Amino acid sequence: MxxxxxxxxxxxxxxxxxxxxxxxxxxxxxxxxxxxxxxxxxxxxxxxxxxxxxxxxxxxxxxxxxxxxxxxxxxxxxxxxxxxxxxxxxxxxxxxxxxxxxxxxxxxxxxxxxxxxxxxxxxxxxxxxxxxxxxxxxxxxxxxxxxxxxxxxxxxxxxxxxxxxxPEVEHLRKVLPRLGKLVKGEGFKAKAALLSLIGSIVGVGGASSKGLLDWLVPCLVEFLSSEDWTARKAAAEALGKVATMEKKLAREHKATCLTSLESRRFDKVKVVRETMNRTLELWKEVPSISEEISVPSQSTCSSTDNAAGICISTASKNSKDIDFKTPLSKKTVPANRSPPPDASFDSCQKTKPGKE
CATH class of the missing domain: 1.25.10 (Leucine-rich Repeat Variant)
Incomplete structure (x- = not known):
């Protein structure tokens, strides 16, 4: 041996x-x-x-x-x-x-x-x-x-x-603002891939705070109008995950998202069009703020007419606050929507999908 x-x-x-x-x-x-x-x-x-x-x-x-x-x-x-x-x-x-x-x-x-x-x-x-x-x-x-x-x-x-x-959700929640600044920066080229990453973080609960959603949702909405179809698709997918994971926190952004998704539902690229429509249906399932507000009591409204007046006034104000107009040109997210500093593909395909 x-x-x-x-x-x-x-x-x-x-x-x-x-x-x-x-x-x-x-x-x-x-x-x-x-x-x-x-x-x-x-x-x-x-x-x-x-x-x-x-x-x-x-x-x-x-x-x-x-x-x-x-x-x-x-x-x-x-x-x-x-x-x-x-x-x-x-x-x-x-x-x-x-x-x-x-x-x-x-x-x-x-x-x-x-x-x-x-x-x-x-x-x-x-x-x-x-x-x-x-x-x-x-x-x-x-x-x-x-x-x-x-x-x-x-x-x-x-x-x-x-x-x-x-996946250490709290760790990812702290990282999210850094990624938000990156995706808006001119020096970062792979926008679609980074938007997909942001969607994955949202999908595991990494955006479960009002402060995060208050800058994240407008950021994603901006990219729905990007000239890059892969970025539009990734932004729509990420918004869909917001609607699925954060129904309660997302209700303040429902009107904005419905308006912008409605305006993009006829996207010229088929796969993006399908994604926009799926995400639109998900946002329709998010409860509206009005659905969670009880009818005003007599102590608040002296008469039925007065109560109706308050409701109309409030609805009008909210509508102005969240009004969104779809940009006509390629967008980057405005600086005033940057994530707060203390806020705690191969996706770019080389051939364009078919159109319908």
Whole structure:
């Protein structure tokens, strides 16, 4: 019987096998065999050291490698997450770093793989707090001016939020004003992807405060008139989530949203038109303020006529306060609607959908 191999020899053998397979991914004739072997290696990793060395090999693959190599390295993160779950907790930062350095990739298939891997990590590696995963993407959104990186970071974070068992809603609520300022800034290009991210935060209860909705809803309404159809669609979807999640708080904005959605329901792009109409139906289900106001008592109104006069006057005032006119040109949100400082796609498709 041969003596057991030393850890150094095992490590060296693992690195050699992984690197050999990665090189074979560059050749179309050996790509399938190499991908299968890499998946087998990933599934059979057992020790913390083996995880570390495997992840290092993947991480060190540079942008000069061919697209299949870059994509497969990211896909392996999805497989690792699903197979090993919380055993990878000590290595989560390394895995996130591998993803973030791929978000500038010109190949949309690589960026899509990043979104899938982030979703798998969020759902399967749950020992670290959610903020451990979310902060690198938030930081990237804040500082990176690259269009692909902005899209990728926004969509990865949205996927992570939707997949997480406990997405730390309070943390996301504090982040929302920063994202609101970003989406209105001229320097941020990936508006549609960021609006989708905002919608994901709303969808888990991250906008459950009057202060947040008072700037968020007008912001989303402004984007219903964007020249970019993907931004219009994302804004409408986010408004739909506001209507679904925040029925009580949203009632003050019902008239504004109904008016603006009605004016956009015949959008020239079919998929946007359908989204506008679905969102319009959701806002119709939001209770109006008048539905929650009881009939004035005799002590308040001296006569029936007087009571009616008060109601008409109040309704008229509210109507003026929330009146909205659909802008005719491309819009950015006015500065006076910026989120209060203390307020606690690949979505841009390359072909336009059909029209009707």
């Amino acid at each position: 041969s003596p057991p191999r030393k850890p150094a020899a095992v490590t060296s053998d693992l690195k050699h096998r992984v690197i050999t397979c990665l090189n074979k991914l560059s050749d179309r004739d050996t790509l399938s065999v190499a991908a299968t072997e890499l998946e087998s290696i990933a599934k059979n990793l057992t020790s913390p050291d083996s995880f570390l060395h495997f992840l290092n090999c993947i991480h060190n693959t540079d942008s000069s490698s061919k697209s299949p190599v870059r994509k497969q390295c990211v896909c392996l993160l999805t497989l690792l997450s699903r197979c090993h779950g919380n055993s990878l907790s000590p290595h989560l930062s390394k895995m996130i770093s591998t993803i973030t350095r791929r978000l500038r990739d010109p190949d949309s298939a690589v960026r899509s793989a990043c979104v899938e891997a982030t979703s798998a990590m969020s759902s399967q590696i749950t020992d670290p707090p959610f903020s451990t995963l979310s902060r690198p993407f938030i930081d990237l959104l804040t500082v990176d001016q690259d269009f692909n990186a902005q899209i990728g970071a926004a969509l990865c974070l949205a996927a992570a939020i939707e997949a997480a068992p406990e």
